[in-house]
Amino acid sequence: MMSTILTNSELALWQHCKRCWYIGYYRELRRRRAGSPVLRVGTLVHRGLQAYYREKLHPLEYVQAKAFKLADEYPEAVDEIAKEAELASIMLSGYLQWLEETGADADLEVYAAEQKIEVPLGKSGFILRGKLDARAVRHSNGARVFIEHKTVSNLVDLIKTAQTNPQFLTYELLELLDLQKSQSVGDRVDGTLLNMLRRVKRTAAAKPPFYARHEIHHNLEELRNHQRHVLSIAREIEAARDALDAGESHHVVCPPHSDRACTWCNYSDVCLSGMFDDGSDVEGYLAAMYEPYDPMERYDDDEEGEER
Numbered sequence: 001m002m003s004t005i006l007t008n009s010e011l012a013l014w015q016h017c018k019r020c021w022y023i024g025y026y027r028e029l030r031r032r033r034a035g036s037p038v039l040r041v042g043t044l045v046h047r048g049l050q051a052y053y054r055e056k057l058h059p060l061e062y063v064q065a066k067a068f069k070l071a072d073e074y075p076e077a078v079d080e081i082a083k084e085a086e087l088a089s090i091m092l093s094g095y096l097q098w099l100e101e102t103g104a105d106a107d108l109e110v111y112a113a114e115q116k117i118e119v120p121l122g123k124s125g126f127i128l129r130g131k132l133d134a135r136a137v138r139h140s141n142g143a144r145v146f147i148e149h150k151t152v153s154n155l156v157d158l159i160k161t162a163q164t165n166p167q168f169l170t171y172e173l174l175e176l177l178d179l180q181k182s183q184s185v186g187d188r189v190d191g192t193l194l195n196m197l198r199r200v201k202r203t204a205a206a207k208p209p210f211y212a213r214h215e216i217h218h219n220l221e222e223l224r225n226h227q228r229h230v231l232s233i234a235r236e237i238e239a240a241r242d243a244l245d246a247g248e249s250h251h252v253v254c255p256p257h258s259d260r261a262c263t264w265c266n267y268s269d270v271c272l273s274g275m276f277d278d279g280s281d282v283e284g285y286l287a288a289m290y291e292p293y294d295p296m297e298r299y300d301d302d303e304e305g306e307e308r
Contacts, residue, residue: 005118006126006127006128011230011237012167017256019250019254019267020266020271021237022244026244026254028292028293028294028295029293030266031266031289032291033291040084041084045091045197048060049113049134050133054134059095060093063088064089087201091198091199091200094211098210112132112134113133113135114133116129116130116131117130117132117174119174121234124231128173128174128230130171132146132174132175134146141190143189144190145193146171146172147193147195148193148195151196155211159214162214163218166229168218172218173227193213194213196212196213197210240253251277256271258271270286270289
């Protein structure tokens with residue numbers, strides 16, 4: 001029996017909206033990309049930090065080089081490119097200063113960044129895959145931690161739900177299972193470092209702090225139970241695929257969900273319009289406005305396009 005790959009992104013989309021999962025993961029469709037691929041602030045910051053932690057390069061060098069390259073390729077978007085690059089550069093230069101002033105990385109030895117890892121979930125036939133922003137070992141106790149970079153509007157809201165955030169639980173579970181499998185780095189897993197950078201220019205009118213770290217720790221019982229949750233969701237997805245493959249209607253297998261968060265969804269145009277349900281030529285719309293893609297390509301692509 002072939003193993004089935006699971007990712008946090010697919011699990012999260014299934015829980016958010018089964019119809020969106022049907023479009024993105026079963027049909028493997030995404031909106032056609034129009035215009036110049038201007039990198040947003042979150043992506044530029046994320047990639048700058050990747051260059052800093054993985055290649056030991058100055059993050060501003062990456063941002064400036066990327067901005068120049070995009071401006072040459074898409075001169076019609078030069079103003080937008082410059083605007084995004086300016087804010088990303090301000091955020092990253094301030095981050096390096098903050099590291100120097102606080103010593104936030106002093107106890108860490110970062111040994112990998114943007115690294116894809118895969119681990120089997122017991123004998124279930126499922127493999128859990130993830131791509132971790134940065135992986136480190138604490139000098140003080142030899143324990144593994146992973147660092148999750150987030151560009152945020154404030155340093156409070158994300159912390160409120162951090163303890164039960166499925167992404168952080170899933171990535172820590174990945175670390176634990178990888179440690180048990182390989183015994184290669186670190187002697188135990190010691191949680192998540194949530195690395196937050198505010199999306200502000202740090203002008204005189206802006207109020208600090210602009211950067212913060214928040215530690216999230218899960219005990220073994222939490223991680224074991226999260227593994228049960230992951231497997232439960234995975235079996236739902238597997239059953240849905242089997243039903244759709246057998247010809248069952250997506251209306252039955254993947255009913256939609258709608259709330260305010262849907263306005264930020266990649267499939268909001270086709271979902272929120274109601275055309276799936278009102279008799280519209282939804283297949284014609286998908287053919288015109290969407291294109292095939294591999295939802296797993298981001299795990300093999302160093303130039304990941306999603307904003308964090």
